[in-house]
Amino acid sequence: MWFRQDLRLSDNPALTEACRRCDQVLCLFIDDPQDQTISQVGAASRVWLHHSLAALQISLRNKGSELYFARGASEEILEKLIGQTGAQRVYWNRCYDPLTIDRDRRIKLALRDYQPGTFNALLLQEPWDNLKGDGTAYRVFTPYWRSAVAEFDKDPQLLDTLNTPRHIPPLTRSVGKKLQACVALNELCLLPEFDWHRSMMTHWRCGEVAARAQLERFLKSRVNDYGRGRDLPGQEGTSQLSPHLHFGEISPRHVMNRLLGSRRFDQLSDDELIFAKEIVWREFAYCLLYHFPHSIDEPLDTRFRKFRWARDTDAHLRAWQRGQTGVPIVDAGMRELYATGWMHNRVRMIVASYLIKNLLIPWQSGERWFRDTLVDADLASNSMGWQWTAGSGADASPFFRVFNPVLQGDKFDRQGDYVKRWVPELAGIAERYVHKPWELDAQSRDALDYPSPLVDLKETRLRALKAFSDIKGTNRG
Numbered sequence: 023m024w025f026r027q028d029l030r031l032s033d034n035p036a037l038t039e040a041c042r043r044c045d046q047v048l049c050l051f052i053d054d055p056q057d058q059t060i061s062q063v064g065a066a067s068r069v070w071l072h073h074s075l076a077a078l079q080i081s082l083r084n085k086g087s088e089l090y091f092a093r094g095a096s097e098e099i100l101e102k103l104i105g106q107t108g109a110q111r112v113y114w115n116r117c118y119d120p121l122t123i124d125r126d127r128r129i130k131l132a133l134r135d136y137q138p139g140t141f142n143a144l145l146l147q148e149p150w151d152n153l154k155g156d157g158t159a160y161r162v163f164t165p166y167w168r169s170a171v172a173e174f175d176k177d178p179q180l181l182d183t184l185n186t187p188r189h190i191p192p193l194t195r196s197v198g199k200k201l202q203a204c205v206a207l208n209e210l211c212l213l214p215e216f217d218w219h220r221s222m223m224t225h226w227r228c229g230e231v232a233a234r235a236q237l238e239r240f241l242k243s244r245v246n247d248y249g250r251g252r253d254l255p256g257q258e259g260t261s262q263l264s265p266h267l268h269f270g271e272i273s274p275r276h277v278m279n280r281l282l283g284s285r286r287f288d289q290l291s292d293d294e295l296i297f298a299k300e301i302v303w304r305e306f307a308y309c310l311l312y313h314f315p316h317s318i319d320e321p322l323d324t325r326f327r328k329f330r331w332a333r334d335t336d337a338h339l340r341a342w343q344r345g346q347t348g349v350p351i352v353d354a355g356m357r358e359l360y361a362t363g364w365m366h367n368r369v370r371m372i373v374a375s376y377l378i379k380n381l382l383i384p385w386q387s388g389e390r391w392f393r394d395t396l397v398d399a400d401l402a403s404n405s406m407g408w409q410w411t412a413g414s415g416a417d418a419s420p421f422f423r424v425f426n427p428v429l430q431g432d433k434f435d436r437q438g439d440y441v442k443r444w445v446p447e448l449a450g451i452a453e454r455y456v457h458k459p460w461e462l463d464a465q466s467r468d469a470l471d472y473p474s475p476l477v478d479l480k481e482t483r484l485r486a487l488k489a490f491s492d493i494k495g496t497n498r499g
């Protein structure tokens with residue numbers, strides 16, 4: 023049983039099948055340098071991965087089994103282990119990024135004598151199961167959502183989940199001894215040398231048990247005010263399930279199942295329905311990743327290939343990354359990201375809009391930084407989020423809609439609680455200035471240990487609109 027983006031025991035179809043069919047199950051994780059989805063992600067995600075694997079190892083040990091680790095090319099490791107143990111079958115759950123799909127195809131072919139069994143554990147629906155009437159992929163969310171809901175209402179069993187296997191047959195001692203390709207979890211070196219990650223991880227509990235508890239906490243109260251609360255970065259209004267879902271510590275089927283109970287979608291409250299839609303936005307992102315794999319780093323709207331970005335932007339990019347732009351809500355978001363590995367969705371949109379439209383820096387630079395620093399960094403959702411903000415993706419916000427960070431701050435962080443939490447330099451200033459400290463009198467401003475704005479918001483907005491008008495009339499891809 024080859025674990026990948028499915029680091030859990032419950033609702034894990036590959037594991038269930040392995041336990042049903044085999045009298046010994048080797049549970050394996052491979053740290054593959056070529057793996058785009060799970061292993062070779064950014065530093066923050068690798069820290070999460072370490073803790074998630076440690077949690078999975080404990081769950082398996084509690085069941086009398088063991089999690090084995092290996093490092094290297096997956097093809098070679100699997101072949102070596104099959105040779106060493108005499109394994110007769112191989113099981114895994116599918117991933118959907120282009121490099122992994124190619125690699126898995128090769129492995130499936132090479133191991134065809136071992137009857138590879140592959141399953142869906144990551145999504146509610148496979149990306150090829152929810153298509154338009156003409157068989158092509160949706161590029162607009164609302165019809166995608168309607169079609170998904172119609173399917174689930176028609177066949178509620180699509181959302182059924184599997185229990186944790188009662189018995190995970192361990193390897194016999196003699197087989198276990200033959201596993202020369204395996205190493206200890208620490209030898210994967212997922213944790214960085216410097217221990218910045220310790221303070222980041224005080225914000226989180228990893229693993230399946232923690233993920234389920236997090237979901238239950240959210241469903242007990244927060245979901246009832248989700249429509250309003252999800253826009254307020256100063257409050258805990260969202261589920262914070264994203265890293266758990268990304269690493270497969272919890273399945274989206276389980277989340278949807280617990281949300282719905284025995285109800286249909288049209289019986290959900292407005293708040294619950296908004297939450298269900300967010301789970302399906304994640305599905306939509308995977309659908310785009312699968313059908314338009316180039317959208318990871320190229321604009322889906324090909325007019326943007328000719329877009330004229332600003333030049334010599336290294337210093338601006340660095341200031342953005344470090345939360346030193348002089349725009350409070352942008353800096354608060356970037357500092358929250360660096361400290362916790364997570365950022366509130368509303369603020370993700372604000373900082374992305376600021377980078378792309380005010381600093382005129384290509385969205386790919388922001389996407390890369392997010393990939394390195396988010397604990398929920400996810401190829402599908404991250405590229406969709408960045409392309410959405412840039413206006414170059416599917417069902418995207420139009421390019422001419424430039425978020426004004428001051429108005430956004432006034433609206434969604436009215437008292438400045440969020441900004442003051444992450445930008446303590448501004449903790450003492452009056453509410454009305456917290457999102458625009460540059461309007462303070464000169465003496466109070468000089469007393470602040472906080473930078474002046476990098477760029478003028480109005481001028482740079484006009485510059486972005488001008489750059490956009492240059493490509494607007496060209497042909498769209």
Ligand SMILES: Cc1cc2nc3c(=O)[nH]c(=O)nc-3n(C[C@H](O)[C@H](O)[C@H](O)COP(=O)(O)OP(=O)(O)OC[C@H]3O[C@@H](n4cnc5c(N)ncnc54)[C@H](O)[C@@H]3O)c2cc1C
Pocket residue numbers: 252260261262263264265267268300301302303304305307365366367368370371374392396398399400401403404405407408411
């Ligand atoms: C520029 C940008 C980059 C982003 N990068 C990522 C990323 O790398 N990984 C990631 O998981 N999400 C990403 N998102 C989407 C969204 O910001 C996060 O999923 C959300 O903030 C996670 O917090 P939560 O779990 O509390 O979400 P909740 O509001 O509680 O939503 C529940 C779940 O729904 C899914 N979801 C919610 N919003 C979205 C969305 N807009 N797109 C896709 N799925 C969504 C997530 O799995 C989330 O855990 C990005 C958004 C933007 C604008």
